[in-house]
Structure formats: structure tokens, C-alpha cells
Amino acid sequence: MEKAGHETAPSKQATASQTLVRGLDIIEAVSKDGAHDIGAIAERTGMTYSTAHRLISVLMQRRYLKRVPGKGYRLGSKLLALGFQAYSQVELTAVARPFLERLAQKTSDTIHLACEEMGAVFYLDKIASRRPVEISSRIGGIKPLLSTGVGKALLLDGSIESWAALYDADAQRLGLTGPREQWIAMMRDYARKGHTYDLGEDEQSIRCVAAPIRDASHAIVAAISVSSTTDYMPPSRMHDLAPVVMEAARQISAELGG
Known part of the structure; x- marks a missing residue:
């Protein structure tokens, strides 16, 4: 009672x-x-x-x-900011879509467009693979920044201090192994090259290549990725895909004034 x-x-x-x-x-x-x-x-x-x-x-x-x-x-100003953010996401998705379709046609793999929302990856668009491959992401879904290719691409302009803080906060929860310094060194290398990889940190059998999209102020506003299973994405192919993904990201950035 x-x-x-x-x-x-x-x-x-x-x-x-x-x-x-x-x-x-x-x-x-x-x-x-x-x-x-x-x-x-x-x-x-x-x-x-x-x-x-x-x-x-x-x-x-x-x-x-x-x-x-x-x-x-x-x-108030908060609603104005959220309105602009929502509008920019709609515009970004429309602008990026033709480039995502070309990338899908060229690679036959799963293509993602994502941005950062409240400290997480937020998927704005997805084109499914033409291969017999299933990837758990979905439009409107969220995933961790730390373990995904697009998430790491969204972080490329961060400082060593911000990377370290993120690793300390989330690495154990996500089951990531290895010392923090090793992960930071990896991020510094990604930042130098302008693209990132998912080496199975998010899903053990999945690999992806990602690159950031920039706006007119040169700020990172989104990222794109090409994803598949290890059967279709050996290290040599990931290496060859990097310039292809970066070029698609550059073209989308140019459409946004970047």
C-alpha cells in the first residue's frame, strides 16, 4: 500500500x-x-x-x-541559435546529398554524413552499401565521438588538452584499450593528414575512412565517411580511399563557402 x-x-x-x-x-x-x-x-x-x-x-x-x-x-536568443542550427543542418544535408550519392556509386560502400550534437555524433544522412553488409548506424541516431571515424574527423581541430579530456571521460566506458598518449598521437597524425579511420573501435568488424567538412569560416561543421566490413576494407583499400573521401569532403566544403 x-x-x-x-x-x-x-x-x-x-x-x-x-x-x-x-x-x-x-x-x-x-x-x-x-x-x-x-x-x-x-x-x-x-x-x-x-x-x-x-x-x-x-x-x-x-x-x-x-x-x-x-x-x-x-x-529568446537560445531559440534563435537552435533555429539557425536546425536550418544549417537541413541545408547541409541537401547540399551534401549529390556528393554522397557519387561517393556511394564510386565505392559501393555505406556512406555517412554526420555532425556533432551535445558531445556525440549525430547522423544526418546515410546511403546503404550495395554489398551484403549491414551497419548499425541510422539517420537521426547518435554514436560516440571517440570511437567512430566521423566522430574523430569532427574532433580534428581540437587541442591536445581537449582530446585528453575526452579520452579520460569516455575511453573506459567505450572499452577502448591502450594508453591515452597513444590515442592522442593517433589524433595528431590524423589532424596532420586531414582524415581519420575507424579501426574497429565502434564495431569490431567495421572499418571506415572519414574526413571533415568545413564552412566559410574554415570551422568543421560535419564529416563524411565510407564504411564497410573488414572483408571489403583491408588496410590497403583504406589507404587508397583516403584521398577520395577527402576530395568529396572538400567539394562539399566548397559548396558551403569553405
């Missing part, structure tokens, strides 16, 4: 979900020509004044909303 005053796990989840939905309701209400005051937001969303006030305070702290003197509440 449950004790009075104690929420069960499902009820806590329901409360959290309701809070999230109400926060989104507020953002959507403000997005329609703004809102002069909390009372107007409460009326539009059907919330009590106190609930609207509490959620608006949090949204302002996180920069999802802002208050403009004389005008009231408007969408």
Missing part, C-alpha cells in the same frame, strides 16, 4: 511531461506576435497565473524567452 504524499514513478513522469508540454505551450504562445505580460500568456495557454509565472522564469533563465521593455515577452 502506498504511503500518502509519496508520488509513484509514473506520476512523477506524468508531472515532468506535463511541465514540458506547458513550457512548449508558452513558447508557442509567445511566438505568435509576442505577449505583453504574464497574464496574456496565462490566458492564451489556459494556465493559472502562478504556473505561467514559474515556467516563464525558467524559460528566461535558459534564454528561451526574453522580456523587451515596452513590448513584453519575445522569443
Whole structure:
């Protein structure tokens, strides 16, 4: 029998979900020509004044909303940044797609386009191999930066200190072996050459060659890779594919002004 005053796990989840939905309701209400005051937001969303006030305070702290003197509440800088990020990803995928298709036609292997999202690889596009090969990645999926070819390509502009911190944080969890200094030396070599490999760190039987994509500011914004199993990707072929992948990445970068 449950004790009075104690929420069960499902009820806590329901409360959290309701809070999230109400926060989104507020953002959507403000997005329609703004809102002069909390009372107007409460009326539009059907919330009590106190609930609207509490959620608006949090949204302002996180920069999802802002208050403009004389005008009231408007969408904040965080939403603007996320909007630009979402738009750039859509644009990037559209720009890159023809080059990915050519790379797939040339290699017959699995092709990936990915970017970094919250410290992880986020797959924006994938073209499946024409060989009898299955790779576990999927569009919209995430994987670790540390162990994937595209992840390492996204890290190529990092400092030795940032690489070391990432290795210390994630290597043991991912089951990577070998001293940190060895991994950093590998990353320095990749940075010098302009491409990276996945040598089975993510999936033991998978190998890939990856290269970074840069925007007009020369910053790395994404990466592409060619992936297959060890049967189709011996070291000699990986070596031969490196300039091919780098050239495709360079062409996509040029389309982005890089």
C-alpha cells in the first residue's frame, strides 16, 4: 500500500511531461506576435497565473524567452541559435546529398554524413552499401565521438588538452584499450593528414575512412565517411580511399563557402 504524499514513478513522469508540454505551450504562445505580460500568456495557454509565472522564469533563465521593455515577452536568443542550427543542418544535408550519392556509386560502400550534437555524433544522412553488409548506424541516431571515424574527423581541430579530456571521460566506458598518449598521437597524425579511420573501435568488424567538412569560416561543421566490413576494407583499400573521401569532403566544403 502506498504511503500518502509519496508520488509513484509514473506520476512523477506524468508531472515532468506535463511541465514540458506547458513550457512548449508558452513558447508557442509567445511566438505568435509576442505577449505583453504574464497574464496574456496565462490566458492564451489556459494556465493559472502562478504556473505561467514559474515556467516563464525558467524559460528566461535558459534564454528561451526574453522580456523587451515596452513590448513584453519575445522569443529568446537560445531559440534563435537552435533555429539557425536546425536550418544549417537541413541545408547541409541537401547540399551534401549529390556528393554522397557519387561517393556511394564510386565505392559501393555505406556512406555517412554526420555532425556533432551535445558531445556525440549525430547522423544526418546515410546511403546503404550495395554489398551484403549491414551497419548499425541510422539517420537521426547518435554514436560516440571517440570511437567512430566521423566522430574523430569532427574532433580534428581540437587541442591536445581537449582530446585528453575526452579520452579520460569516455575511453573506459567505450572499452577502448591502450594508453591515452597513444590515442592522442593517433589524433595528431590524423589532424596532420586531414582524415581519420575507424579501426574497429565502434564495431569490431567495421572499418571506415572519414574526413571533415568545413564552412566559410574554415570551422568543421560535419564529416563524411565510407564504411564497410573488414572483408571489403583491408588496410590497403583504406589507404587508397583516403584521398577520395577527402576530395568529396572538400567539394562539399566548397559548396558551403569553405
